[in-house]
Amino acid sequence: MKILLINGPNLQLLGFREPGIYGRDTLESIVSHLRELAAGFGCELIDFQSNHEGEIVDRIGNSISEGISGIVMNPAAYTHTSVAIRDAIAAVKLPVVEVHLSNVHAREEFRSRSLTAPVCIGVVAGFGADSYELALRALCSHLKKRNQQ
Numbered sequence: 285m286k287i288l289l290i291n292g293p294n295l296q297l298l299g300f301r302e303p304g305i306y307g308r309d310t311l312e313s314i315v316s317h318l319r320e321l322a323a324g325f326g327c328e329l330i331d332f333q334s335n336h337e338g339e340i341v342d343r344i345g346n347s348i349s350e351g352i353s354g355i356v357m358n359p360a361a362y363t364h365t366s367v368a369i370r371d372a373i374a375a376v377k378l379p380v381v382e383v384h385l386s387n388v389h390a391r392e393e394f395r396s397r398s399l400t401a402p403v404c405i406g407v408v409a410g411f412g413a414d415s416y417e418l419a420l421r422a423l424c425s426h427l428k429k430r431n432q433q
């Protein structure tokens with residue numbers, strides 16, 4: 285099974301960007317850890333980072349023809365603004381787990397609203413880089429159960 289990992293704007297700066305909020309792990313180190321974890325579940329992890337909303341929309345739209353089974357996604361700031369990303373997820377009907385490093389509910393009020401969460405199967409937030417691992421585990425477990433049905 286192929287799992288797509290999508291990271292939105294500014295996440296290429298992880299490790300340097302506001303480390304008190306987002307931690308010191310770089311995106312590269314998070315991706316390489318997730319790739320190993322996915323392999324242990326018999327899955328291939330395909331990673332994609334973009335600062336551009338339309339590129340993320342395109343990537344979600346192409347995920348069916350790419351043979352993707354599920355998506356782990358940190359839409360970053362687009363979480364709070366993007367109707368287009370929400371509609372793309374609703375269109376492809378793939379299971380998506382939304383991830384946030386920080387606890388978005390304990391920060392500025394505008395961060396507690398997610399436009400994308402209602403079309404995801406679940407959300408993991410507040411555990412730093414571990415949020416990604418928890419999300420991947422949850423997605424793989426969801427896919428495994430679904431395949432057994």
Ligand code: DQA
Nearest residue numbers: 358360361383384385386395
């Ligand atoms: C974030 C939270 C968002 O509010 C913010 O815009 C980000 C990162 C997180 O992982 O905690 O860029 O998605």
